[in-house]
Amino acid sequence: MPQDNTADTAGTADFADFATAAWPRLVRTARLLTGDFHEAEDLVQTTLAKVYARWRRIPRDEVDLYVRRALINNNLSRLRKKRVVHLLTPFLPERAHRSHAESVEQHTVLWQALRDLSPRQRAVMVLRYWEDLNEQDIAEVLDCSVGTVKTHARRGLEALRAHTALTGHEPPAPAAPATPAPASPGANR
Amino acid sequence: MNPTEEARLREAFADAADGVTPGPVPLAAVVRSGRARHRRRTAGLAACCGLLVAALAVTAHRFVLPVQDPPAAAPAAPTASPPPAPPEAARPRIVRPGERVRAAPDVLLWLTAQGKHWSAPDGGENFRSVTDGNLDLASPGITHQAEGRARGVFHSGIYYGTKAPARVEIGNTAAALLELPGSPGWGVWYATTPSADPGVTLYDGAGRVLAQLPGRATP
Numbered sequence: 001m002p003q004d005n006t007a008d009t010a011g012t013a014d015f016a017d018f019a020t021a022a023w024p025r026l027v028r029t030a031r032l033l034t035g036d037f038h039e040a041e042d043l044v045q046t047t048l049a050k051v052y053a054r055w056r057r058i059p060r061d062e063v064d065l066y067v068r069r070a071l072i073n074n075n076l077s078r079l080r081k082k083r084v085v086h087l088l089t090p091f092l093p094e095r096a097h098r099s100h101a102e103s104v105e106q107h108t109v110l111w112q113a114l115r116d117l118s119p120r121q122r123a124v125m126v127l128r129y130w131e132d133l134n135e136q137d138i139a140e141v142l143d144c145s146v147g148t149v150k151t152h153a154r155r156g157l158e159a160l161r162a163h164t165a166l167t168g169h170e171p172p173a174p175a176a177p178a179t180p181a182p183a184s185p186g187a188n189r
Numbered sequence: 190m191n192p193t194e195e196a197r198l199r200e201a202f203a204d205a206a207d208g209v210t211p212g213p214v215p216l217a218a219v220v221r222s223g224r225a226r227h228r229r230r231t232a233g234l235a236a237c238c239g240l241l242v243a244a245l246a247v248t249a250h251r252f253v254l255p256v257q258d259p260p261a262a263a264p265a266a267p268t269a270s271p272p273p274a275p276p277e278a279a280r281p282r283i284v285r286p287g288e289r290v291r292a293a294p295d296v297l298l299w300l301t302a303q304g305k306h307w308s309a310p311d312g313g314e315n316f317r318s319v320t321d322g323n324l325d326l327a328s329p330g331i332t333h334q335a336e337g338r339a340r341g342v343f344h345s346g347i348y349y350g351t352k353a354p355a356r357v358e359i360g361n362t363a364a365a366l367l368e369l370p371g372s373p374g375w376g377v378w379y380a381t382t383p384s385a386d387p388g389v390t391l392y393d394g395a396g397r398v399l400a401q402l403p404g405r406a407t408p
Contacts, residue, residue: 016216023214028206037209045219052223053230110205129195130202166201 015055018063019048026071032126033075035111043078047071068131068141072123079119113163121156124149281354281366281376290367292379293343296336300369305347305377317347319375324349326374329399331357331391341381348391348400349375355394360387360404 023044030040047070051058058066114122120142127133127141135153139146160166284290284300292298297308304318317334324330329350336343344359348366357364357378368376378389388404 012220015220019216019219020214024211027211028209031209032202032206040209041211045215045222048214048219049222049226052220053227055223107205107208110201126202129198130206132199160198166198 011056015052019052022067023048026067029068029126029130030071030075032114032130033072033122034078035115039078043071043075047074050074065137065140068127069143072127072141075123076119109163109166113160113166116159117156118152121152121159124152125156125160128153281368283370284367286369292345292365293381296343296379298345298367298377298379300367300377302369302373305345307345319347319349324375326350329391331378331389331400331402333359333389333402341383343379343381344389345377345379346389347375348378351391351393351399353394354391354399355396356392357389358392359389360384362387364389 026044026047027037027040030043031037034040034043047067050070051063051067114125117125123142124138127138128135133141135146135149138149142149282290286301287299289297289299292307295308299306303320304316307315309315315334317332318324319326324332324347326349329348331348332346334345344364348354348357352372352374354366354376357366357380359378359380360382362380362382364378364380366376366378389402390398391400393399
């Protein structure tokens with residue numbers, strides 16, 4: 001039917017504009033979620049295909065929320081299906097500024113830190129510090145309460161703080177005496 | 190969290206993310222995959238609607254036809270419809286609650302105190318209750334659910350209102366019978382036949398018709 005074809009063509013063009021604009025950022029977000037560039041591209045491609053299948057039903061002012069939610073859920077689903085526990089392997093980005101030793105070290109530390117988080121904690125950290133969403137928006141994306149987001153954020157942050165290169169935050173020292181210990185060896189048992 | 194710590198984290202995330210240079214969006218592949226996904230979903234919805242219509246048609250057939258032809262559906266009197274030959278008594282197989290019985294190559298069937306459960310080819314589960322009040326367990330009766338398969342039609346149902354069922358026939362095929370221990374007054378029958386709706390009859394040990402559902406082809 002000509003009308004359907006016209007609508008379909010218009011919808012595809014509309015979607016193409018959106019996908020082209022959103023692709024780079026989505027891949028970067030997925031890269032942080034998955035820890036692997038190729039997994040990231042696959043994840044975004046799958047997500048966009050699902051979005052396209054429902055494109056005409058998604059309110060235009062909710063597209064960003066819908067896509068973020070789909071990306072997070074698809075990643076969680078992917079992890080469940082593949083039972084992947086080691087995707088976030090530390091690696092040195094091929095295009096990273098290898099001449100900047102500090103930057104490379106920081107990347108490595110970040111991947112190690114993210115690898116230690118649960119998938120939902122990782123999602124909260126990525127949405128917070130990369131996508132720059134507030135707790136309310138993160139709760140909408142994850143379809144959970146703000147309290148749950150706060151819990152994930154607190155635990156995720158505690159884990160990241162263990163890596164001082166990331167936060168500059170010194171981890172709490174093991175129980176130390178309130179007063180300087182005497183020099184005498186054996187006095188501090 | 191202090192602002193310095195937050196700023197360092199944002200910088201670390203941005204730095205790591207910006208270390209990636211995405212290639213061009215694979216738009217053609219995305220659209221192709223999205224269209225296939227849309228078609229599959231539409232086909233799935235159509236299949237579900239078809240099954241729903243078929244189920245409604247079968248249900249309507251069960252309830253409407255007896256009104257038009259009460260003698261055919263009512264529990265038959267001993268002399269109303271003598272079978273051509275006395276049916277052979279086949280005692281129901283007693284199964285434990287939840288015990289899976291392979292009723293057809295792709296169907297598992299099991300009983301609980303709540304009713305009849307059977308698996309669908311897609312891994313789903315179907316259920317027909319004996320406790321939801323829709324069956325009058327005080328008088329003999331029989332239900333029928335039919336599902337088309339690649340090879341034949343799988344029929345199953347609940348017979349009830351008797352502690353001495355002897356035989357269920359669907360068309361000319363004798364159905365297998367399952368019951369829970371303790372003669373609860375109901376059980377499950379099943380069979381696979383070539384035709385969709387041949388009519389079902391429940392007999393007692395003396396060959397008397399206890400309940401009957403007419404087949405679609407029954408004159």
